[in-house]
Amino acid sequence: MAFLLTPGQWGDAPQMIEVLERIRVPRPQGGHPRTRPDRVGGDKAYSSRRNRRYLRRRQIKHTIPEPKDQRANRKRRGSKGGRPTGFDSEIYKRRNEVERTINRLKNSRAVATRYDKRAYVFHGTVTVAAIRLWLRP
Numbered sequence: 001m002a003f004l005l006t007p008g009q010w011g012d013a014p015q016m017i018e019v020l021e022r023i024r025v026p027r028p029q030g031g032h033p034r035t036r037p038d039r040v041g042g043d044k045a046y047s048s049r050r051n052r053r054y055l056r057r058r059q060i061k062h063t064i065p066e067p068k069d070q071r072a073n074r075k076r077r078g079s080k081g082g083r084p085t086g087f088d089s090e091i092y093k094r095r096n097e098v099e100r101t102i103n104r105l106k107n108s109r110a111v112a113t114r115y116d117k118r119a120y121v122f123h124g125t126v127t128v129a130a131i132r133l134w135l136r137p
Contacts, residue, residue: 002019002020002022002023002024003019003126003130004018004019004022005119005122005123005126011045012045013042013045013046013048013051014048016040016042016046016051016054017050017051017054020037020040020054020058020060021035023035023036023037036058036059036060037060038060038061039060039061039062039063039091040055040060040061040062040063040064041062041063041064041091041092041094041095041098042062042063042064042095043064043065043095044064044065044066044067046064047064047065047066047067047070047085051064052064052085063087063088063091063092063095064085064087065087065092066085066087101133104133105126105129105130105133108125108129108132110125110129111125111126111129
């Protein structure tokens with residue numbers, strides 16, 4: 001659907017909004033492409049106020065667990081802390097499919113080692129690896 005290259009020391013959770021902004025899924029009957037996924041899943045690192053606010057504003061369902069410190073802060077604030085986040089553990093169990101797909105992408109040596117110096121070349125390498133993975137029976 002979409003991916004974004006960042007320097008190795010950057011975290012992936014702060015990039016979530018930018019990745020979601022890049023999603024464009026063409027409709028079979030024509031018209032504007034879909035830009036909003038049905039659901040987003042992530043681990044506890046994605047549980048920032050910024051990410052949750054963005055998902056709420058765009059009416060995107062999400063399955064992101066709430067870290068213990070955020071849960072404790074919300075409970076400490078009482079009624080001003082807001083509602084607990086909705087979380088479906090059965091849907092969360094499917095998150096490993098994404099992790100396995102990324103690991104399969106890394107089976108391509110060029111993706112795993114990143115010998116390419118230029119970002120646009122590596123972007124092409126990852127794109128080709130993703131296409132090969134998608135076309136594999």
